[in-house]
Structures are given as C-alpha cells and as structure tokens.
Amino acid sequence: MKLLITFIMFLFVCVIPYRVFSQETPTYNNQQTPSFIVRGSVYDAEFHRAIPNVNIEVSGGAYTTTNLSGDFRIQVKKGDELVVKHKDFKTVYYTVKDNSRIKIEVRANQDASQAPKRNRGLSFQAAVDSSKYYLKTDIEKSLQFITEGLSKSQSTKDKSEVYTVLGDIYVYWKQYDLAISNYSISLQNLPLAIVQLKLAKAYRYNKNYQESLSIYKSITEDELSNRQHVFLHEGLGDTYYAMQDFQKALKAYNVALEKAVKHQMTPKKTDLTSKIAQTYSESGSEKEAGDYFNNAMELALEETESRSVEEKVKVADFKNRSQNFSDEIKLRKQAIQDIQGIEMDSAIGIESALTVQKQNYKIGNAYYLKKDYDSAKSYLEKSINEANAKNDLVVAKDAKRKLSEVYSSSGEYNKALETYKEYTDLVETLYIKKEQEIIQAARFSKEIAEKQNRITSLESERQLSESKYQLTSERNKRQQLIIYSLIGGLLLLLITAYFMYKYIKQQRLANNLLALKSLRSQMNPHFIFNALNSVNSFIASNDERTANRYLSDFSQLMRSVLENSEADFIPLEKEIALLELYTKLEHFRFQDKFDYEISVSSEVVVSDFQIPPMLLQPYIENAVWHGLRYKITKGILTIAIAKKSDTEITITISDNGIGRERSRALKTDNQKKHSSQGMSNIKKRVTILNEMYQDKVDVTISDFQDSEDTGTQVLVTLKKD
Template identity: 35%
Template structure:
C-alpha cells in the first residue's frame, strides 16, 4: 500500500512536472513566434528614444526585445538589451542595478563581440557608474580599457575627458589638467562640442585651484562652443551648471561678489532664453546671497520673491521652499516679523507640497523597479522555456531526474518569491513611515506659527521677535533631523528642551516644567526616532495644563530600565476626561489624527526593526492629570 501511495505521488508530481515544462516551453515558443512579426532592432530604437522622457515605457520595449532575443538565442541583441537597461538604471540613479545590467552586457560581449561599438559603450557605462558611486579605481580601470580599443579619435578624446573627471573627483587636479592637455583637438575641424567639453573641464579644475580668472575664461569659451555646436541641451546645461557653481563658490570665497552677481545674471539670461526655468529659480536664490553679502537687501528680497513665484508656477516645490526659507531668514534679520511670519507660512505650505511630490516620485520609481523585476523574471522564464523544450525531447528515463529539477526549481522560486515579497513589504513600510514622519512636521510648524501670530496680534513685537528667533532655531533642528530614521538622545534632548521652552514662553502663567535625564545614560550613543516624544508633550500642555485654573507642573524624566529607555511625561492638568468635554469637534479631530500617526509609526517601527516600542497612558487620580510612559528599545 505504501508503495502504491508512493507511485501515485510520483505520478502526480511527474504529471505536474511535464505540464510545468510544457507551460514554460509555451512561454518560450510564444516569444519565438513573435520574433517573426516584430523587429528587435525597432523595439530597441523605440526604447532608446523613450528612455529620457518615459523610463517605464522604455522598459516595456526592452522587455519585449529581450524576450525575443533570448528565444532566438541572439547573444548580441541580448547584450544590447542589458546595455540599455544599464543606461536606464543609471539615469534613475539605481547604481547597483545599473552595474548588474552593464555586467550582463559585458559578459555577453567580451568574448565574441569585443570589437563592437556596444562593447566600448558598455565599458564607458561601467566607468561612468563607478565614477558616480565614488569607486574611482574601478572607474579609471574601465575608462582605460575602453581607451585600448580601436575607436575613433573623437571617442578617445571623450574618454580622456572622462579620465580627467576621475582625477578631478579624486582631487588630483594636476593629473586632471594633464589628461585634458593630452587631447589633441583641431579647432578648425568643427569639433565644437568636444572643444567645449575640454574647456569646461579645465574651467572646473582651475576653479578648484582657486585660479578664478582662468576658470572664468575657459567657462565663457566653453559656453560659446557648446551652445554654438547644438550639443544636447540636458547634458550640456548640466555640465555648464556644475562649472558655474564651482566658479561661483570660488568667487564668494574671495569676496568677489560683483563678479558672482554678473555670473549669475548671465546664467539667468541664458536659461530664460532656453526656457530652463528650474535653473532660473535656483540662480535667483543664489544671486540673493551675494546681494545680501554686499548689503543690497532690497534687491536680494526682490530676487527671492521672483524665485519663489517662478518656482510655484512650474510646480518646483523644493526651490519654492528654499526661496521662502531664505526670505524668512532675511526678514527676520532685518526686524520684519510680520513679513517673516508670512514667508514661514508659505515655506510650510511649500514643504508640504514637496513631500507630496516626493511621495509621487517614489511611487513612480517603485513602478519602474517593479518592471525591472518583471524583466528579470521574463529572462528566467524564457531561459527555463528553452530548457523545457529540450527536456520534452529527451527520453522518458529522465523523468525522475526532471522531478528532482522541478523540486529544486519550486524551492528556489518559492525562496525568491518570499524574499521579493519581504523586500517589497519592507520598502512599503519604510515609505509609509517616512510619509507619517513628514505629516508631523507641517502640523508642528503650523502650531508654532500660530503662536507667533498671536504675539503679533497682541502688538507684542518684542515677544514675537524673541519667539520667532527661538522658533527658527527649533525649526532648523527639526528639519535637519526629519529625514533621519533615528537620531541621538543628545539631539532629541536639544529639540525637546527648546520646544518646551517655547511652549512655556507662551503659557508661562499656566505651568512650570522640569526635565530630568539620568546621568548614566549615554546620550550620544542611544538612538530613537525623531518627533516621537513631542506630540505627547504638546497634548499635556494644550489639552491638560492650558485649561487648569491654577499654575500646573509638567515633568519630563528620562531613565533606563533594563534594555529600555523610558520617557515619562507627567502633568497635573485637568485630565483627559475633562479635556475631552472642553474640546471642539475640530480640536478632537486634530488631536486624534496626531496620536493616530504616532500609533501607526510605532506599529511600523516594531514591524520593520523587530522592536517593541510601547506607549502607556495613565489617568492620575481625581482628574489631576495624566502620565505617559514611552518605552524605547535602547539601540546604539
């Protein structure tokens, strides 16, 4: 009976194996049949045209081309597909994937197609990617390998510029100059693009060497040659922008502000002509800094206002936020609190929009990476299909062997599916965590700005200025750390102390406070999530102590219990029950939203980092206040 059961099991598995192999063979045959209807070369041309403007669509073309190339066994076209994938990954700054795909192209080209243009292009792509990730030794190696190939004089000259860039990034400026001097360019041949690149490279190097006049001369010549040549606008403008920033930095360092202003105005005029409005807004922000340095505050304010308006019109929230923050700081320094407040409010709205745009961009990026995984899966499927077709032609005696292969494939596939799902789930959780953290900052900033507004409405300009100065410092600390998953207890103490000081400044007749930190705690080593404690302090002040008739007390205590950092927030306010009775519907909504965000953050933190963050809220007797105990796993 046992043998019968075993035979039945083997028959079921064997049947499943054959069906599975047939499906894989069908997938392989499907791509094989498509190759007669579509041209791989045409698909690759379409992908090349789409990669700069629509990476997701380009990946669709590459997926189709790769499937057909694999089905045909066309190694050269397989390599072309992987080369294009590497370029797309490099374009979206996915360096690891870029190197993986360049390496796949390299492996297919190195033996049989080392004289092909694709091989040289692959070496340059690998060198470029290693340069961008700071692996200068590898970058130099691949550029030098490409230089050994039989390529045109123009390509060799381009590679020499790349070699110069490696030395430049390493800080070997004399070697970088020597590399550019080794390039023989006949200015009468019409190679203005190459000549412009060489001049631009020299300009960057001389700027780093603080020889600003030489740098500017080469920069001006580079602009003329590159713009006259009709070089591709994005690459050309990016190269010129980098050099402009180097020269600008050197001019400011030497306090040659008039020349820096002239340089920025020249760039603004050109970018307006070429409709590069994003760069115009950036230049206006930088221009304002030199104007401030010269004491021309009015002109600086005008440039910042124009930059903010322009950035808003083109939905560039990042530059809009930068312009308003710089403007607010300038108003603040010039004792114009009302205008500073308005600028901070606009800045707050801009960073909210920026967070939304960042989230949308991350979703687009996630979609591109999903397509990339589909292509990897396709490659595995087609290769498996080829093998399946061969397996179906073999003798029946190989059934048991095939069964073992099937089991191995199932185990390996299950493992990779599990790992992929786990990685995707972790990525989504981290994205949600970042989104929740981002929601806290605008809410926190708006509350603080309302405090400033109250001082101004009470005609207490001195108090407003003092509060605004402290708030500005606090906001910078919060924003500096808002992108970090964890910060030190030392930094959190600084933020919390400043925040409580501001709340006390506003409600000084409502409560006194104390902050106690166990001296044995290693404040630099202990790490905790930012903006985790502040909402509970805010609740204690705004919903407990603020409504208390007599003066209350707020106590914050930090101490370590076993492997937990315990933060205890105690107030002797009116208590949660009475506070709930006094709240308006809008207040209840905002309060619950803030605490809900904290709860969601704690759940995600516990899931992602396998930790046990907990919060316990206790009502003290006779409606005499609330105690919150936050338990944080000690990580160093």
C-alpha cells in the first residue's frame, strides 16, 4: 500500500511537471483571468501637457481614446498589452501589471531627415566614437551617430570603419544577419584581417559554421598581429566546439594557448585553459578536464574578482557532472561570498550565472542528490527568497519545483503538493512574461531592420547626390555612375529583403513548432485522472493485484507517451502498440460495455509509414466515453489499417455506439466544452502538420450505420514520406 501511494506522488511531482512545461503555450490565454478597469493618462514628457484623442487599444480587445485632459479608462486583464497610438508620436507598448494608475510619457516625433541636425558640427571620427560610446547602452543613439559618420565619410577607409562599427552594434544586440551583411560591406571597401575575424565570429553566432570556418581558414596569418593570431585559433576552436568536433577544437585551443603564453597574454591564458577544460569535459575525458579546470581556477585568482568567481562556478558545474557533490557545495559557498562582495561594487543581472539565487539553488540540488534533505530545503528556500527579492522568476520556478521533489522524497507529501501548486503558478506567470518578451523581441528586430533600411537608403541617396554633383563637369560618366549607384542600392535592398524574409520564415516555423509542441502534449487529462480513480477503487476493495497490473500497464503507456512527445512523427508500429495498450486499459475498465479488435492488413508495410504520436487516441476515447459507454447492449470497437494505394493507407476507427447526435444530447455544458476543445486541438494539430509536411494526414468523421445506434466512423488517410 505504501509503495502505491509513493508511486502516485511520483506521478504528481515528476510526470505532471513535464506536462506543465510542455504546455507553456498560448493555451494559458484560454483560462479565465479576472478583468478590471484601469485608469491612465498620456502626456508629452518635454512640454508636460496632456494629449487628447490618443488611440488606446488592448491587443485583440477593448478600445478607447483619451479625453481633453489626456485621461482614459479601459477594461483590461493582468498581462494585457496596451497599444498607444497617435500621429504626433511613435507608438508606445505598455504591459498591464496591476490596477494601478498608468502614466504614459511620450515625445513628439522627429523627422528622420532632421534628426542628425543637432550633431551637424561633429567630425567623422567624433561621430564614430560617439556611436561606439552608446553601442551597449542605447542602440538608437548609436545608430544615429553612425549614420552621421556615414554621411561624413570621405574614403573607402572611412566607409569600412562605419560598416565595421555597424556590424559591432548588431552583434551586441544579437542581430547577426545584419551584422554579417555590414561586415561584408566593410570588407568590400577595405579587406582587413580584424574585420574578417569579426565576420567569422558573426557567422558562428548565426550558426553558419561552415561559412565561419571558411572565413577563418582564408585569413592570411602573416598579416596578423600576435593578439589576432590568438583570436584566430580561439575562434576556430569555438566553431569546432559548437560543431561538437572536440578533437579539432582541442587542437585549435592548444595552438591559441601556446601563442598566448608566448606573448604573455594573461587573460587569454585563463580563458583558453578554461575552454580546453570544458572541451575535455564534453568529450568525456574527466581527468584531463579536472586538471585544466584547476589550472584555470588558479590563473583566474590572479585576475579580477568577477573572473575568479566565474571560474569557480564553472568548476563547480564540472564537479556536479562528476557527481562530486561535496566539492561542488564547497566551491559554490565560496562563490556566494565572492558574489556578495562583487554586488557591493556593481549590480549583477539576473541573466548572469553569477547570482546568489542560482548558486543557492544549485547547492540545494547538490544536497538533494546527496539525500541531505534538511540542508537541501534550507538552501532552496534561500534561493526562492533571493529570487523573489530580485524578481528572478526562472530561478524561483526551478527552486520551487526542486523543493517540491525534496518534500516528496522526505515523505512530506502535503508540503510537496502545496509547493508544486506554487510552482505551477510561477510557470504560468513566467509564460506570460516570456510571451511578452517574444513579442517585444520580434518588434525590436523589425525596428532594427527598418533602421538598417533607412541607413542603406541614406547612403544610396548620398552617393547619388555626389554622383550628380560631380557629373555636372563630366557628362560622359554621368549615366554610368547613376546606373552603378542604383544597382548598388538595389543590391543592398535585396540583401536586406532576403534577410527579412529569412527572419519571417524562421519566426513562422518557430511559431508552428511551438504550437505543435503544445497540441501534441495535450493528452486529455480526463483519462489520467479516471485511471487513477480506478486504481483507487481497486485499492479500496483490497484488489491490490489488479491495481498493480493496471498501474503497470498505465505507467508503460505514460512512459511511451512522454518518450514520443518531442517528435512530430513516430513509426506506425509504435503508434499501433500505444493504441493497443490504451484500448486495453479502456476495455479493462469497461469490459461489460464493449469488445475491441485491432487489425492490420497484410498488404500494409507498417515500417514504411510515420504518424503523429497519439493522433488516434482522442477518437478512440470519444468512441468509448461518448458512444459505447452509453449503449444498452455490449458494443464493438474496430480499428482497421488497410492499404489505399502504394503511397497511402487508411486507418478506420468505427464503433456501433449511440452515435454523435445522441451523445451530444446527453452531455452537460462542461462536457460539451471539454469535447469541443479536444477535437479543436486535433484539427489544429492536423492543420499545422499538413502545412509543414504538405498534406500528409487527412481525417473525416461520419455515421457508421443506419440503425438506432448509428455509431461513428473516423477515417484517417496517411501518406508515405
């Protein structure tokens, strides 16, 4: 009995969290979040005056405008995004956090052609230096200054420098496609080795590994400085490491390390020693990795405190992978003391690995793995408190989940369940935040692409103006210069359009994959909870043998579902095995209601076909729960797989139950809502799969027979790859 209770708690703590993670998709938007009226105002930040007739809209929802006093009221929900539009200022996006009054400051639009006027007195070098100054803090100012620098450029050397800085800006803000484009333009103006190194790195960041290797190998080493030699071989090592070619990565890193030692480049010695250690660790050479990590930690002690603690954290991660939890805990405790000292001098962002909350979480995890549950609880609670104080939802969520597992392992099941509920609430909050971040990131990328187009257009216009000015005295060259300028501008626009198209295509694919991951993971919890109720009834009736047999089949089904949850398609034989197991479980519960038969035609070569995992399960569940379960006499469920053509098969699911019309009449309002949502998810999933894989699956539903119990027939047509 105790073993069964422990297993059920394992399902709640370990299996169901997976489902929560896999459902971090827009399905949360379907939940009923309380709405409320929020008040706000819009005013000009420069002149401190209210702005009337501003358009206020909730994305996909309510709409209103500001009154003469600049005030507005609108019905919203927590997490909604307000879109604030007016002809006199740039559109503002505001995310509602609570029902507090909203104050939105705006600034009047500046004509793009007039924006640089306040910098008219800057020289070319001053404009470039100003752009570099704002590179990591304000991308708009940085781009504004570099545009001014471009307008002041007088030579190919100047233009090369401008486009190099543009590439640096886009690399820092992770717009790698645009960085590659600008570095390439820089090299066209002046082929410098340092720009080639930056272009190769940008290709690696963009995961164009072959292009990155090609650039690195094309660089003439005789033209490089000592530092550039090190950067070249380090970059090669980084690219090979990203490709998981660890032998070549080690070779490149060792060459770079030899040159760094020879030329006394101390910071690079530390970095390269650490990278060699990580490479050995990834390749499974634990002893060599340990030696190099120790060397890297000793070298880091001679540098800054932040570099030293960074290396300690890396070594602690290595100790964790080696299951040396005692050493890991010791290193992380030292790291926490160092981090607290660093935080007194400068703030550390929550995205950094060097945060107290992350280290406390990992210490708690290490104690948990050592089965020291009391210490694990203490450090996990510290992690949660620190994460809450710094609004680090990711660490707070992970720590809550781990704390729930610790409570479960120590036998405190009530606390485990309570903590797990807190964890699921955090997952929902984090999802809303991540969804807003994705929207903002997409908007940011679009705005950056528009600015790049503007820079390209300004450069084209400037070149055209210069050409016209010079051609007043050189009529014979006028047409050629104009044509070349137009061709150059067109090529730049085409390149930009290509990268925009590529980005949009990637976003569409990412959205489809995200939606598909959500839909295929949503196996109806109706069956899971009813299955657990069946186990409970077996236990209550002291039928432990039946409960154990049922639980064994149920856990086998759940394990198979989780194993296949990441795949768009699985072999047909696996799907048949899953259906046999699922139908067996349903028949086990309703033996007096129906019998079933699963047949595969001898003409069907099962190994030739792939099918979306658990695509057929909802149809079988509908047949049992809404057709056969209400039948007065014992019914029959038939699943038949037959050949339709050389490239197609049909899967027919038929039952002689009460039929769809009578079943619909028997449902409660809640059941109708649940069924509709389940069938809608199947339709969405099939639609997305057909869009991605070119009409691979087709589903039709019809009545099975003309008698009183009409039954239902589902016909699934599946195409071969």
